[in-house]
Amino acid sequence: MTSDLFASDSSFEQLPLEGAEVLLLQQLALPRPASLLLSELIRDTPWRSEHITVWGKKHLQPRLVAWYGDEGRNYTYSGISMNPLPWTTTLLELRALVESTCDERFNSVLLNYYRDGRDSMGFHSDDEPELGPRPTIASLSLGESRIFAFKHKQRSDAPTVNIELASGSLLLMKGDTQRNWKHGIAKSSRPLGPRVNLTFRRIQATNPRGHRANAA
Ligand SMILES: O=C(O)CCC(=O)C(=O)O
Numbered sequence: 001m002t003s004d005l006f007a008s009d010s011s012f013e014q015l016p017l018e019g020a021e022v023l024l025l026q027q028l029a030l031p032r033p034a035s036l037l038l039s040e041l042i043r044d045t046p047w048r049s050e051h052i053t054v055w056g057k058k059h060l061q062p063r064l065v066a067w068y069g070d071e072g073r074n075y076t077y078s079g080i081s082m083n084p085l086p087w088t089t090t091l092l093e094l095r096a097l098v099e100s101t102c103d104e105r106f107n108s109v110l111l112n113y114y115r116d117g118r119d120s121m122g123f124h125s126d127d128e129p130e131l132g133p134r135p136t137i138a139s140l141s142l143g144e145s146r147i148f149a150f151k152h153k154q155r156s157d158a159p160t161v162n163i164e165l166a167s168g169s170l171l172l173m174k175g176d177t178q179r180n181w182k183h184g185i186a187k188s189s190r191p192l193g194p195r196v197n198l199t200f201r202r203i204q205a206t207n208p209r210g211h212r213a214n215a216a
């Protein structure tokens with residue numbers, strides 16, 4: 001094991017997205033090598049394959065998901081209501097690391113498992129009412145690098161901004177990011193390995209029924 005596995009670049013880089021606050025840390029100092037965390041999460045998580053309703057039509061989500069968090073922090077999107085699973089030791093460890101790195105507090109985490117290049121996430125904003133009006137979301141990626149694309153919601157002439165989310169990277173979305181931009185993970189025709197993404201979130205105390213119309 002070389003020290004490179006644990007190398008970290010401790011500075012966040014601000015991405016040039018107008019009307020958004022998006023910061024990227026290329027390499028978080030993980031407690032164990034990313035490959036070990038990835039295989040542990042793939043093996044130990046009770047993954048769910050969910051049907052979601054998008055524009056009134058039922059689809060199977062092209063990825064697997066799991067939702068963890070403090071009790072009572074339910075989350076509803078695209079017609080799915082998720083009751084949180086109790087935190088595991090590993091997820092608590094990762095949460096503490098992410099919280100101290102970005103000086104924020106989170107009470108839940110959504111895990112997305114992209115099994116290969118055919119798995120994806122459609123363009124959406126994380127703008128459910130239970131996240132509050134200007135949510136801070138911290139996204140930790142493990143495994144295969146995937147392209148994370150931002151598309152402006154109002155300005156169709158604004159170019160799509162693509163960023164590569166490598167294993168061990170931490171992306172922070174804050175402020176008006178969700179109000180002005182959508183994001184997604186495209187499919188790839190190349191044979192890609194597995195990736196697990198963890199989005200740490202803060203669910204507000206009240207839990208009105210939310211909706212996410214376009215997160216196929
Ligand atoms: O997998 C990713 O990087 C994106 C995850 C995401 O956008 C979400 O969970 O809302």
Ligand SMILES: [Fe+2]
Pocket residue numbers: 124125126183
């Ligand atoms: Fe998202």
